Amino acid sequence: MRNAEFDREKVLRSAMTAFMDKGYGKTSMQDLTKATGLHPGSIYCAFDNKRGLLIAALEQYKTDRSAEFQQFFSGNHAVLVELKAYLDNIVQECISCEAAKACLLTKALNEMAQQDEDVQKIITENLANWQQGIADVIAKAQANGELSSERDSLHLARYLVMGIYGLRTFAHTHPEAETLQQLAEQLFADITA
Amino acid sequence: MRNAEFDREKVLRSAMTAFMDKGYGKTSMQDLTKATGLHPGSIYCAFDNKRGLLIAALEQYKTDRSAEFQQFFSGNHAVLVELKAYLDNIVQECISCEAAKACLLTKALNEMAQQDEDVQKIITENLANWQQGIADVIAKAQANGELSSERDSLHLARYLVMGIYGLRTFAHTHPEAETLQQLAEQLFADITA
DNA sequence: GAATATCTTGAATGTTCATTCAAGAAACGG
DNA sequence: CCGTTTCTTGAATGAACATTCAAGATATTC
Numbered sequence: 001m002r003n004a005e006f007d008r009e010k011v012l013r014s015a016m017t018a019f020m021d022k023g024y025g026k027t028s029m030q031d032l033t034k035a036t037g038l039h040p041g042s043i044y045c046a047f048d049n050k051r052g053l054l055i056a057a058l059e060q061y062k063t064d065r066s067a068e069f070q071q072f073f074s075g076n077h078a079v080l081v082e083l084k085a086y087l088d089n090i091v092q093e094c095i096s097c098e099a100a101k102a103c104l105l106t107k108a109l110n111e112m113a114q115q116d117e118d119v120q121k122i123i124t125e126n127l128a129n130w131q132q133g134i135a136d137v138i139a140k141a142q143a144n145g146e147l148s149s150e151r152d153s154l155h156l157a158r159y160l161v162m163g164i165y166g167l168r169t170f171a172h173t174h175p176e177a178e179t180l181q182q183l184a185e186q187l188f189a190d191i192t193a
Numbered sequence: 194m195r196n197a198e199f200d201r202e203k204v205l206r207s208a209m210t211a212f213m214d215k216g217y218g219k220t221s222m223q224d225l226t227k228a229t230g231l232h233p234g235s236i237y238c239a240f241d242n243k244r245g246l247l248i249a250a251l252e253q254y255k256t257d258r259s260a261e262f263q264q265f266f267s268g269n270h271a272v273l274v275e276l277k278a279y280l281d282n283i284v285q286e287c288i289s290c291e292a293a294k295a296c297l298l299t300k301a302l303n304e305m306a307q308q309d310e311d312v313q314k315i316i317t318e319n320l321a322n323w324q325q326g327i328a329d330v331i332a333k334a335q336a337n338g339e340l341s342s343e344r345d346s347l348h349l350a351r352y353l354v355m356g357i358y359g360l361r362t363f364a365h366t367h368p369e370a371e372t373l374q375q376l377a378e379q380l381f382a383d384i385t386a
Numbered sequence: 387g388a389a390t391a392t393c394t395t396g397a398a399t400g401t402t403c404a405t406t407c408a409a410g411a412a413a414c415g416g
Numbered sequence: 417c418c419g420t421t422t423c424t425t426g427a428a429t430g431a432a433c434a435t436t437c438a439a440g441a442t443a444t445t446c
């Protein structure tokens with residue numbers, strides 16, 4: 001008996017970064033061996049192939065993002081305050097590093113559309129899960145009386161998700177902090193109006 | 194002397210479609226020869242290389258989209274009516290065919306981010322141009338008195354552009370007509386509120 | 387500490403791809 | 417209708433790529 005030497009989470013996070021940098025297609029196995037520190041054989045042993053590594057990385061991404069989401073909404077603050085902080089954090093992601101690196105899910109979704117049904121299904125499920133999380137948060141704010149219940153929480157969540165997608169794409173062409181912050185504020189205002 | 198046999202516009206539109214279908218990277222020269230009907234040698238003679246064909250296709254795309262834009266806003270209707278029709282048309286694009294095929298500019302932008310500076314610049318300029326077109330339309334509506342001048346036309350245009358980006362990405366996971374129409378209506382309402 | 391099981395290594399493999407180029411075809415000018 | 421120029425053709429080229437695998441290394445077990 002003998003255990004694998006590498007740290008699976010670290011490897012997957014490196015792979016995530018590599019895929020976000022160049023996209024799945026343009027990330028070569030050589031890039032991945034460099035990023036992860038693993039040799040081809042090890043990658044193929046642990047993840048079957050490049051696609052398997054992507055799928056495992058997507059899973060890790062989901063885990064990491066879920067934990068982050070919980071962090072933002074587990075405080076004792078008003079829900080809308082937490083939501084605003086969450087949105088601001090997304091804006092910061094778009095500003096600080098490269099916008100392209102912002103989200104593995106949407107990046108892969110754009111690339112894989114109509115090409116790999118299984119991967120697309122995984123991504124779609126993850127995004128649906130995220131949207132539901134936001135809908136739950138909004139519903140909580142409505143139950144609290146922080147937010148009017150006039151508009152359906154699911155509709156509001158969809159609109160916010162759409163806005164976040166748009167914000168990320170917008171950041172590709174206009175990475176200026178001021179512009180993005182303004183857009184995010186308007187988005188938040190329209191949701192909470 | 195002898196003239197080229199192929200129709201440049203037709204070739205570029207075929208290339209556009211091919212690039213939108215699979216993305217630039219995954220579109221092989223073989224795909225392009227099949228799509229355009231041109232042999233490799235002819236493509237290299239006319240456009241230098243695959244990248245040159247993309248750039249030429251982007252130029253054609255800009256031309257085609259500009260003409261379409263003019264069409265939508267050259268009627269005698271109220272500007273806001275025209276704008277709503279324009280937005281509805283974008284929603285229809287997202288529904289009817291595959292959402293991935295919706296926009297060469299954003300598709301290529303997502304793929305090329307941080308990889309090909311020249312191409313990114315071309316795309317960014319085209320998108321900025323489009324945004325300015327929308328800002329002009331909005332300013333016209335404000336001058337008309339159709340729309341309050343309280344909010345800056347550029348800000349409104351940015352917000353609308355962001356929403357359209359988001360709508361297209363959203364359509365990748367939820368191509369249902371009802372959902373997209375609802376989102377577009379809310380977006381329009383928030384702009385014109 | 388020997389035997390065994392498992393993991394690691396990285397060169398080899400075969401495929402796919404963008405690109406080239408020399409030969410052939412077709413239009414034009416005289 | 418011949419010579420020249422330009423365009424077309426598609427097989428050939430070499431590079432890059434994902435993947436494999438046999439040899440080597442290392443931990444665990446008895």
